Amino acid sequence: MEPINIVTSVLSPLDRINVDTDQIIPKQFLKRIERTGFGKYLFYGWRFKEDGTENPSFVLNNPIFKGSTILVANDNFGCGSSREHAPWALMDFGFKVIIAPSFADIFYNNCVKNGVLPVRLSEKAVEQLLNAGKNEAYELTVHLEEQIVKGQKGESYSFDIDPYWKQMLLNGWDEIALTIQYDQYIEAYEKSST
Amino acid sequence: MSKTIIEKIWEQHIVYEEKGKPDLLYIDLHLLHEVTSPQAFEGLRINGRKVRRPDLSFATMDHNVPTRNRTNISDPVSRKQIKTLAENCQEFGVPLAHMDHPDQGIVHVIGPELGLTQPGKTIVCGDSHTSTHGAFGALAFGIGTSEVEHVLSTQTLWQSKPKTMEIKIVGELGYGVTSKDVILAIIAKFGVDVGTGHIVEYTGEAIRNFSMEERMTICNMSIEAGARAGLISPDQKTVDYLKGRAHVPDGEEFEKLAEKWTSFASDEDAVYDKMLEIHTSEIEPYVTWGTNPSMGSGITKSVPYAKDLAGQSEKEELKQALTYMDLEEGMPLTSIEIQHVFIGSCTNSRISDLRAAASVVEGRKVHDRVTAIVVPGSRSVKAKAEAEGLDKVFIEAGFEWRESGCSMCLAMNEDVVPAGERCASTSNRNFEGRQGAGARTHLVSPVMAAAAAVEGRFVDVRNMLPVCV
Ligand code: SF4
Numbered sequence: 001m002e003p004i005n006i007v008t009s010v011l012s013p014l015d016r017i018n019v020d021t022d023q024i025i026p027k028q029f030l031k032r033i034e035r036t037g038f039g040k041y042l043f044y045g046w047r048f049k050e051d052g053t054e055n056p057s058f059v060l061n062n063p064i065f066k067g068s069t070i071l072v073a074n075d076n077f078g079c080g081s082s083r084e085h086a087p088w089a090l091m092d093f094g095f096k097v098i099i100a101p102s103f104a105d106i107f108y109n110n111c112v113k114n115g116v117l118p119v120r121l122s123e124k125a126v127e128q129l130l131n132a133g134k135n136e137a138y139e140l141t142v143h144l145e146e147q148i149v150k151g152q153k154g155e156s157y158s159f160d161i162d163p164y165w166k167q168m169l170l171n172g173w174d175e176i177a178l179t180i181q182y183d184q185y186i187e188a189y190e191k192s193s194t
Numbered sequence: 195m196s197k198t199i200i201e202k203i204w205e206q207h208i209v210y211e212e213k214g215k216p217d218l219l220y221i222d223l224h225l226l227h228e229v230t231s232p233q234a235f236e237g238l239r240i241n242g243r244k245v246r247r248p249d250l251s252f253a254t255m256d257h258n259v260p261t262r263n264r265t266n267i268s269d270p271v272s273r274k275q276i277k278t279l280a281e282n283c284q285e286f287g288v289p290l291a292h293m294d295h296p297d298q299g300i301v302h303v304i305g306p307e308l309g310l311t312q313p314g315k316t317i318v319c320g321d322s323h324t325s326t327h328g329a330f331g332a333l334a335f336g337i338g339t340s341e342v343e344h345v346l347s348t349q350t351l352w353q354s355k356p357k358t359m360e361i362k363i364v365g366e367l368g369y370g371v372t373s374k375d376v377i378l379a380i381i382a383k384f385g386v387d388v389g390t391g392h393i394v395e396y397t398g399e400a401i402r403n404f405s406m407e408e409r410m411t412i413c414n415m416s417i418e419a420g421a422r423a424g425l426i427s428p429d430q431k432t433v434d435y436l437k438g439r440a441h442v443p444d445g446e447e448f449e450k451l452a453e454k455w456t457s458f459a460s461d462e463d464a465v466y467d468k469m470l471e472i473h474t475s476e477i478e479p480y481v482t483w484g485t486n487p488s489m490g491s492g493i494t495k496s497v498p499y500a501k502d503l504a505g506q507s508e509k510e511e512l513k514q515a516l517t518y519m520d521l522e523e524g525m526p527l528t529s530i531e532i533q534h535v536f537i538g539s540c541t542n543s544r545i546s547d548l549r550a551a552a553s554v555v556e557g558r559k560v561h562d563r564v565t566a567i568v569v570p571g572s573r574s575v576k577a578k579a580e581a582e583g584l585d586k587v588f589i590e591a592g593f594e595w596r597e598s599g600c601s602m603c604l605a606m607n608e609d610v611v612p613a614g615e616r617c618a619s620t621s622n623r624n625f626e627g628r629q630g631a632g633a634r635t636h637l638v639s640p641v642m643a644a645a646a647a648v649e650g651r652f653v654d655v656r657n658m659l660p661v662c663v
Contacts, residue, residue, distance in 0.1 A: 016514075017507045018386055018486050022625040027604045031258065031271040033232035033278050035339075045627045050613070074507060076387040079420065079486075080625060082322040083230065084338035105356075105390060105422045106322060110338035162354060164215050175340070176243070179348045182218060185210040186246075186350055189220050 001115035003172035007096050008141040009069040011133040014059055019073055020080035021107065025089040038085055039092030064137050069096045072129050076100075078107025087111045097142045099149065101126050112165045115172060117144060125149075125157045144170060196461035199427050200358045200393050203333040203458060207316050209350055216352040222315040223332075224345050225301050226253035226288065228279040229606070230320030234343035235282040243347045248287040250349060252310055255279060255293045256300045258606050261569050261596035264293055272607065286346075297440075299572020299598045302326040302540035306410065307574055309439025313428035313455035318345055323540050323622065325416040328425030329409035330432055331458050333393070335423040356393050356422055357467040363398035365474035370656035372550070373408035374542060374620070374639035376400065377415040378480035378490050380472055386488045389421025392468065395460060396426050400474055406435040407546045414541045415622050418487040427459035481527050481652050482624050482637040484515035489624075490637065491527060493654045499523045518626050519634050520614075527652050530636070534617035535566035535647040536629070537593075537640055539603035542620035543571030547640040548579050552587045554644035554658055560592030561650030567594040567609070569601040593647070605630045618646040 029041040046058045054061045071090065077100040078086060087110045090098065096116060101123040103111075111118045119142060121129075132138045132151060139152040144166065150156045168175065197205075210218040224247075231253070238244070245251060258272045267273040276293065283290035291297040297304060302323055305311040313331035318324060320342040327334035341351055361384075363376060381388075394416055401409065409426050416424025433452045436442050443451065482490035483497050489512075491498070497516065500509045500523060516523065521530065537543070537551050548570065560566045568588050570576035576598055579585055585595045602609040603621040605628070611617045613632025620643050624635040638646065645655040 017511055020486070020623075020625045022623065022628050026627055026631070027606050028631075030229050030606065031269070031275050033236070033275060035233045035236075045631060050632075076390070076420065079386060080322065080417075080623065082320060082336035082338055084233075084320075084340060087338075102387060102390060104387070104420060106336055106338060110340065113338060113340035162216070164352070175352070176237075176241070176344050176347050179218070179344065179350060179352070182210050182350075185218065186220070186348060189209040190349075193220070 012068040014073040021086040024086040038089035042089040079104040198464040216354040225319035245286040254291040259599040303571035309442035326414040328413040331428035359392040360466040363400040372639040379477040387420040389419040394424040536602040536619040538569030539621035551640040551644040555591040
């Protein structure tokens with residue numbers, strides 16, 4: 001996967017709680033056997049009207065946020081199904097960083113394994129960002145190495161991340177290749193448990 | 195020191211540990227299905243990797259399969275996904291219950307049925323409802339496709355130890371109240387993210403009194419409470435259920451295993467990071483009225499008012515949900531009319547679910563306005579139901595009797611609820627569009643679904659059950 005460290009972009013404000021993976025990528029698009037090409041179906045039910053045309057009232061259709069790579073959402077983002085198609089779709093659409101007060105566990109893992117950086121900030125910080133970026137372009141810089149999010153007005157928020165996931169993301173490591181180096185331990189475990 | 199079942203299983207499965215890193219955990223059973231596995235097998239192929247332990251892997255086809263006519267999958271993309279799984283299993287030597295095999299069924303129904311699911315095991319699947327297997331005292335959780343590939347190739351996963359939580363159900367259940375109502379009540383009371391970062395153990399008298407199938411319904415929806423996994427300490431019921439199953443040894447070996455299994459049960463004075471309680475007197479037959487599983491109430495209640503909710507986000511979420519669901523604040527739940535009934539899914543499609551639903555519809559008719567289907571969770575459930583004549587009870591009442599699969603739970607095949615129509619569903623998710631674009635889902639127990647099928651609206655099933663003394 002691609003290494004990730006510093007990301008600068010206008011933020012996309014998605015002010016909803018409990019955004020589930022069925023909304024991020026509806027099931028009718030899960031039949032593909034590839035990892036790519038899911039971006040055009042991201043938030044399908046919200047982005048498009050029944051006749052297939054764009055729904056102008058949905059935030060991501062607002063031209064201000066075009067090309068944004070940082071999504072800011074509210075509590076419990078990514079709940080529901082374990083489908084990795086959700087981060088694949090977000091990534092394919094262009095998002096590299098998702099900021100929220102909290103994430104569903106499986107979704108958080110799925111992001112990390114694909115080089116998408118999930119950032120947990122306090123509810124208050126997220127509320128400030130959502131307000132700042134609601135109606136106008138508001139630029140953020142996310143710095144993974146320093147674990148910091150900076151707003152264009154100079155405010156900054158620090159965030160926590162497990163050091164192991166941080167290394168994986170910074171280096172773009174292939175986790176399986178890493179684990180294979182522990183083969184002797186796996187073999188020893190298998191021997192002792194039979 | 196006393197331990198919870200969660201700690202006992204965790205500690206037994208550590209392959210490698212180092213400070214500052216997640217633990218490398220061994221996985222005893224890896225279940226696969228057609229939707230979340232193709233990209234993982236493709237990854238193995240690209241990197242020239244093998245499946246490390248095909249003998250600890252088991253695949254089935256469930257999400258996409260037709261429930262009417264198995265011989266013809268009309269959608270070419272679905273057909274390709276089904277074919278791809280068969281080819282991948284063949285190439286990598288993974289055992290597969292093909293669509294036409296007698297063992298086929300929803301992955302979380304057949305695992306226990308075949309005895310693959312056992313206490314003390316670590317079980318994963320590219321599916322969030324893997325928590326179902328926790329009913330047996332297994333540590334079972336859903337994973338994403340990258341992790342599927344990781345397990346296929348190494349039989350392990352890097353996992354940070356989650357916190358532990360006890361949810362205790364205090365008291366005995368009232369008449370006509372099912373395990374589905376218990377889990378819906380838990381989620382309504384504590385919220386869809388109460389379990390985030392935790393593994394939940396369900397305890398209390400009501401849990402002990404539940405059958406294994408009722409326990410599976412509870413553990414199934416742990417993910418709807420945000421928990422990665424939910425489990426129940428094994429007891430004699432667990433052992434009795436597994437005895438004689440296809441993948442369970444017999445004779446002396448079984449006796450030894452059984453002893454090991456029950457030793458996983460949490461110690462009496464074990465301590466959890468968080469403890470919650472719900473009293474059975476708070477639980478009546480439930481119906482969800484909103485667009486996530488916490489938005490539900492007892493059948494005697496009404497849709498809530500936004501003004502009664504605390505936070506601004508909650509008020510807005512309620513308004514959005516009611517707009518989508520086309521409901522009004524303050525409406526009694528018994529005034530909601532439905533057009534569809536779905537009895538099925540890994541939550542409620544086992545033989546006891548079908549028996550319970552059949553007991554309500556027997557001698558009654560499905561309401562004129564309603565299209566109702568029963569989709570057994572596995573081919574073996576279907577065969578058993580047919581041997582008992584349940585298929586006839588349903589068909590005579592006006593239900594359609596289908597082949598097994600996920601079906602209308604997520605509507606990936608052609609079993610779809612049309613836009614704007616309303617479905618009483620025994621499944622686990624009422625998200626927008628889950629059962630079809632614009633479809634409106636109300637989660638209920640099998641007996642509540644059966645009662646709604648007959649009346650064409652939600653009713654209190656307790657008034658339709660035979661009075662028992
Ligand atoms: S029945 Fe529904 S929830 Fe269960 S595995 Fe199938 S799609 Fe998922």
